[in-house]
Amino acid sequence: MRRVDPVLQLLAPIALVGLAALVGTIVSIATQTYVINALVNVAIVVALYVFIGNSGVLSFGHISFVAVGAWAAGVLSMPVAEKPAIMPNLASVFRDHTIGNVWSLALAAVVGAAFALVVGLPLMRLSGLGAGIATFGVLEITHNVLRYWEKIGPGLNTFSAVPETTGLLQASLGAALVVVVAFAYKRSRFGRLLSATREDAAAARAVGVSVYRQRLIAFVLSGALAGFAGGLYVHLLPVNTESVYLDLTFLTLAMLVIGGATSLWGAVVGALAVSAVDSFLAEAENGIHVLGQAVNLPAGTRIVVVGALMAIVLILRPAGLTGGRELSIRRRRPLRVLTKFEK
Amino acid sequence: MSVAVLSINWQTLADAIGLGAIYALMAVGIGLVFGVLRLVNFAYGQLVMAGAYALAFASERGWPVSVGIALCFGVVLVLSLLMDRIVFRPLRGQSPAVMLVATFAVAFLLQSIALLWFGPLGKISASLATLNQPVTISGVDIRKIAIVATVLAAACLLLLVLLLGRTRVGLHMRAAAMDFRTAQLLGVRAGRVIGTAVLISGLLAAVVAVMLTVQTPLVTPDFALRDTILVLAGVVLGGMNRLVPATLGGFAIGFASGLLGGALPTNQSQYLPSFLFAAVILVLLIRPGGLFTREGQQAVERV
Numbered sequence: 001m002r003r004v005d006p007v008l009q010l011l012a013p014i015a016l017v018g019l020a021a022l023v024g025t026i027v028s029i030a031t032q033t034y035v036i037n038a039l040v041n042v043a044i045v046v047a048l049y050v051f052i053g054n055s056g057v058l059s060f061g062h063i064s065f066v067a068v069g070a071w072a073a074g075v076l077s078m079p080v081a082e083k084p085a086i087m088p089n090l091a092s093v094f095r096d097h098t099i100g101n102v103w104s105l106a107l108a109a110v111v112g113a114a115f116a117l118v119v120g121l122p123l124m125r126l127s128g129l130g131a132g133i134a135t136f137g138v139l140e141i142t143h144n145v146l147r148y149w150e151k152i153g154p155g156l157n158t159f160s161a162v163p164e165t166t167g168l169l170q171a172s173l174g175a176a177l178v179v180v181v182a183f184a185y186k187r188s189r190f191g192r193l194l195s196a197t198r199e200d201a202a203a204a205r206a207v208g209v210s211v212y213r214q215r216l217i218a219f220v221l222s223g224a225l226a227g228f229a230g231g232l233y234v235h236l237l238p239v240n241t242e243s244v245y246l247d248l249t250f251l252t253l254a255m256l257v258i259g260g261a262t263s264l265w266g267a268v269v270g271a272l273a274v275s276a277v278d279s280f281l282a283e284a285e286n287g288i289h290v291l292g293q294a295v296n297l298p299a300g301t302r303i304v305v306v307g308a309l310m311a312i313v314l315i316l317r318p319a320g321l322t323g324g325r326e327l328s329i330r331r332r333r334p335l336r337v338l339t340k341f342e343k
Numbered sequence: 344m345s346v347a348v349l350s351i352n353w354q355t356l357a358d359a360i361g362l363g364a365i366y367a368l369m370a371v372g373i374g375l376v377f378g379v380l381r382l383v384n385f386a387y388g389q390l391v392m393a394g395a396y397a398l399a400f401a402s403e404r405g406w407p408v409s410v411g412i413a414l415c416f417g418v419v420l421v422l423s424l425l426m427d428r429i430v431f432r433p434l435r436g437q438s439p440a441v442m443l444v445a446t447f448a449v450a451f452l453l454q455s456i457a458l459l460w461f462g463p464l465g466k467i468s469a470s471l472a473t474l475n476q477p478v479t480i481s482g483v484d485i486r487k488i489a490i491v492a493t494v495l496a497a498a499c500l501l502l503l504v505l506l507l508g509r510t511r512v513g514l515h516m517r518a519a520a521m522d523f524r525t526a527q528l529l530g531v532r533a534g535r536v537i538g539t540a541v542l543i544s545g546l547l548a549a550v551v552a553v554m555l556t557v558q559t560p561l562v563t564p565d566f567a568l569r570d571t572i573l574v575l576a577g578v579v580l581g582g583m584n585r586l587v588p589a590t591l592g593g594f595a596i597g598f599a600s601g602l603l604g605g606a607l608p609t610n611q612s613q614y615l616p617s618f619l620f621a622a623v624i625l626v627l628l629i630r631p632g633g634l635f636t637r638e639g640q641q642a643v644e645r646v
Binding site: 134148302 | 383433437439440444445448454463572576616617620623627631
């Protein structure tokens with residue numbers, strides 16, 4: 001059975017992503033947008049999981065990596081002819097060049113990783129509440145700078161005219177890629193060392209593990225994945241500074257916590273489950289028919305429901321829907337230890 | 344950024360002190376609950392928001408100011424007790440990070456309930472608008488609210504110092520903040536101490552709601568959200584574990600925010616949040632235990 005588990009741990013999330021993609025092929029075009037969005041959410045939440053789940057350190061700052069990834073990919077893949085209208089004050093280096101879809105995604109990952117490295121070098125010394133507040137500060141600074149610095153992007157404008165290449169195929173391949181990387185990391189020496197520091201930092205230190213270095217490695221990797229997800233995002237919708245700020249931070253953290261922060265399976269389940277609920281409610285806000293009944297929910301219901309779900313899960317089942325466990329063919333109790341954030 | 348670009352006048356200074364005073368009260372409200380529950384209440388701003396809506400509600404119907412303020416206190420107190428009962432109590436014993444995430448969820452929940460209930464456009468709370476007018480003191484125009492806020496905050500803090508220092512329940516609260524379990528073993532009643540902390544923190548939120556609605560009469564669902572984020576940063580900056588450093592931290596960030604916001608030219612003041620949060624991060628790195636704590640008082644990282 002031990003040999004079956006690792007395979008299952010990779011295949012189950014991938015299968016779920018594939019299933020979502022399959023659902024996307026049979027539904028209407030309007031619903032398909034929700035499926036694509038859900039797959040991009042999977043990429044973001046799995047990126048969050050790589051750091052938060054494996055290290056147990058809270059980060060409110062990951063959406064800033066999504067934001068810089070979106071900015072890098074968006075600015076450089078917009079056709080040269082469109083740039084002056086949307087980004088009149090753009091620096092000339094960015095103004096005169098355009099790169100293709102795949103290159104822009106790779107660039108988004110590189111920029112995300114580089115930013116995470118710059119931020120992580122000092123910040124990974126912090127833990128607990130200090131880390132929470134400091135990463136929040138990173139989010140605020142990133143949002144503030146992207147909003148007003150028009151040399152590097154559209155500022156208050158929206159990224160319209162970016163080629164909308166994130167269709168069902170790109171979103172599902174992207175999400176699957178992120179899942180594979182996260183799985184490989186988790187199974188690697190580094191991933192195991194980092195989970196050791198999460199379980200017992202003192203014991204890990206005692207056997208010679210550098211908590212700082214392991215956290216930094218995970219932070220940079222998850223920054224790269226978040227940046228990549230940001231690239232997917234900007235190729236999906238016209239993004240602006242508000243769409244990669246507090247609401248997305250809340251939504252993705254909710255997905256991670258609801259699914260179960262300490263497992264890859266939990267991250268994928270949480271992202272897809274909450275996306276499904278969220279999309280359904282978003283539709284219901286516009287008015288839909290359920291079993292012949294006209295349902296028309298007022299705007300804002302989505303966040304109420306997701307917020308309530310998150311609070312209920314944290315109170316009743318702090319280890320998340322999946323119990324923070326990977327899928328296994330043996331039945332196991334949920335992690336007794338409450339969502340393993342460090343004390 | 345040289346001092347030359349700053350154009351500080353007395354009015355800006357008074358406004359900055361007023362804002363610092365309001366933030367200091369919020370810091371006390373957050374710090375008191377943290378002291379006994381080890382819980383960082385991200386949803387504190389939504390208590391203030393609820394109070395602000397109560398004031399706007401009364402103001403729209405033309406009710407007298409005193410009724411509006413009474414309604415504000417009632418709503419905020421009920422909400423904070425409910426929050427304690429429904430959210431804080433089941434979360435007791437969890438790590439601070441889990442509780443922070445949970446109150447983050449509650450904050451978004453309350454904010455979107457306000458959005459559902461009152462709509463995105465906001466309501467005007469105008470009953471106390473006269474406090475926004477300036478008074479002239481030896482040739483300097485100072486808004487009345489800056490003075491009122493400072494005096495009121497000082498009075499609240501004084502009362503709190505008396506309560507904590509001179510009464511039995513205050514003693515119990517200080518003991519609980521220092522070491523909850525030992526205090527319990529020595530006969531401190533947990534429920535009463537926590538209840539008092541939540542109640543006082545709610546009272547302070549109501550006071551803050553009254554003063555903030557004077558400064559910004561337009562009440563929207565994200566009312567006080569930005570302020571809460573800044574105050575939280577200030578509290579951690581000052582030193583989460585002690586009430587006085589936490590209060591000083593709150594005051595410092597409000598003062599800095601008010602001063603820089605009023606004194607910097609617009610093309611620089613738009614980057615104000617970046618300056619503030621960069622400073623917060625820097626302080627956290629240099630003094631993780633807090634800016635206003637003495638050596639030896641800093642929280643020892645327990646593993």
